[in-house]
Amino acid sequence: MYKVKTFNQISVKGLDRFPRGDYEVGSDIGSPDAVLLRSHKLHDETLPESVKCIARAGAGVNNIPVDDYTKKGVVVFNTPGANANAVKELVMAGLLLGSRDIVGGLDYVQELTHMTDAGEMGKLLEKEKKRFAGNELYGRTLGVVGLGAIGSMVAEMALAMGMNVVGFDPALSVEAAWRLPSQVERMENLQSLLGRADFITLHVPAIEPTRHMINSESLQAVKPGAILLNFARDAIVDADAVVTSLNSYQECGKGLKQYICDFPEPCLLNRKDVIAMPHIGASTAEAEENCAVMAADQLMDYLHNGNIKNSVNYPVINMARAEGYRITFSNDNVSGVLGNVLSVFTENEVNVIDMVNKSRGDIAYNIIDVAGKPTDAVMQAIAEVEHVINVRLLD
Ligand SMILES: NC(=O)C1=CN([C@@H]2O[C@H](COP(=O)(O)OP(=O)(O)OC[C@H]3O[C@@H](n4cnc5c(N)ncnc54)[C@H](O)[C@@H]3O)[C@@H](O)[C@H]2O)C=CC1
Numbered sequence: 201m202y203k204v205k206t207f208n209q210i211s212v213k214g215l216d217r218f219p220r221g222d223y224e225v226g227s228d229i230g231s232p233d234a235v236l237l238r239s240h241k242l243h244d245e246t247l248p249e250s251v252k253c254i255a256r257a258g259a260g261v262n263n264i265p266v267d268d269y270t271k272k273g274v275v276v277f278n279t280p281g282a283n284a285n286a287v288k289e290l291v292m293a294g295l296l297l298g299s300r301d302i303v304g305g306l307d308y309v310q311e312l313t314h315m316t317d318a319g320e321m322g323k324l325l326e327k328e329k330k331r332f333a334g335n336e337l338y339g340r341t342l343g344v345v346g347l348g349a350i351g352s353m354v355a356e357m358a359l360a361m362g363m364n365v366v367g368f369d370p371a372l373s374v375e376a377a378w379r380l381p382s383q384v385e386r387m388e389n390l391q392s393l394l395g396r397a398d399f400i401t402l403h404v405p406a407i408e409p410t411r412h413m414i415n416s417e418s419l420q421a422v423k424p425g426a427i428l429l430n431f432a433r434d435a436i437v438d439a440d441a442v443v444t445s446l447n448s449y450q451e452c453g454k455g456l457k458q459y460i461c462d463f464p465e466p467c468l469l470n471r472k473d474v475i476a477m478p479h480i481g482a483s484t485a486e487a488e489e490n491c492a493v494m495a496a497d498q499l500m501d502y503l504h505n506g507n508i509k510n511s512v513n514y515p516v517i518n519m520a521r522a523e524g525y526r527i528t529f530s531n532d533n534v535s536g537v538l539g540n541v542l543s544v545f546t547e548n549e550v551n552v553i554d555m556v557n558k559s560r561g562d563i564a565y566n567i568i569d570v571a572g573k574p575t576d577a578v579m580q581a582i583a584e585v586e587h588v589i590n591v592r593l594l595d
């Protein structure tokens with residue numbers, strides 16, 4: 201029986217993936233083998249020794265101390281692309297909200313509660329509607345920063361709406377490059393993108409190199425009256441610098457005209473030039489299901505088979521199950537460890553059927569199928585090999 205501790209609201213479709221006879225799943229579980237969560241912050245939690253793997257039902261893993269967990273041999277998964285369409289659709293809403301004063305118009309209409317005559321109301325609205333006019337997106341330029349799962353979908357959507365799209369992503373993967381529409385003009389650096397775009401949309405992870413990538417210096421490069429959208433993370437944008445830029449636009453027509461984001465901060469409230477949403481980019485039934493199902497499947501494949509897919513700290517690894525028993529172990533990525541483990545097998549006459557070894561950064565991970573059931577003494581001897589971090593025997 202495996203135990204999975206959950207944080208946050210996880211879609212039932214995902215929870216239902218865990219066969220009831222083999223899994224105990226819930227928010228109040230002691231000594232869990234696995235953790236399944238969304239945005240819950242693990243930085244301030246003590247991770248139980250029993251935890252072998254963690255799945256983030258979502259893309260961003262900035263709520264997880266990944267480096268610490270890697271040192272402990274805990275595999276961290278995310279669910280790349282599983283909520284990308286949901287974010288893309290909210291970005292589309294953001295672009296539309298930025299191009300016309302839809303929010304102002306809606307608020308204005310709701311304030312007309314003193315009016316009782318429909319004809320009079322109609323006349324008033326026709327007179328006042330010019331206050332809420334805007335521009336079309338067609339023909340305007342969108343700058344997409346980060347061209348991964350979400351950024352590429354946003355780019356495609358903007359092209360379909362008749363926008364020009366420029367993009368910047370210095371770390372674009374080959375797979376992401378294949379996905380990207382050829383009409384997206386690649387920018388050499390962030391400054392060039394900021395100088396070209398009428399709308400700027402951010403789709404990068406919150407990591408050290410992207411912290412405050414939008415700051416007082418980079419904001420000097422924006423086109424006067426540009427609109428910034430941030431559906432990525434608060435840490436990517438220096439909110440105080442954004443406020444200064446918005447004030448500058450109001451005072452002298454230079455800087456950002458509007459900031460539309462999924463990450464409100466106190467300094468952004470009570471401003472007509474800010475539209476802030478409560479981190480709802482991935483809050484659709486479809487995205488929540490996709491993420492939860494993918495996360496649950498990845499956890500189960502790791503717990504049962506030791507296979508790893510979509511980890512942010514461990515290598516991709518997969519070996520089909522044959523007969524026999526499966527041992528998996530993690531070790532520091534230094535030479536000689538696998539050889540020393542294989543010596544344990546030789547000394548104890550354990551016959552290896554198949555094996556695979558992969559590394560990623562400072563960590564190496566191994567799956568070894570053996571013919572007979574290894575004794576506790578063999579498992580203990582492997583655990584004691586220098587640089588072995590953890591070892592598991594799977595049924
Ligand atoms: N508002 C919400 O609810 C959601 C927010 N997100 C946020 O969006 C982020 C992106 O998500 P995905 O597109 O799924 O991730 P992804 O990993 O597919 O794409 C991220 C892209 O950013 C690029 N990148 C990294 N550093 C960069 C830099 N300095 N400049 C430009 N590009 C850079 C990477 O090369 C990659 O192509 C997540 O990390 C998460 O923080 C994701 C899902 C929902």
Ligand SMILES: O=C(O)CCC(=O)C(=O)O
Nearest residue numbers: 238239258259260482483
């Ligand atoms: O689970 C959520 O609602 C947040 C999604 C998110 O921010 C992400 O996937 O990075």
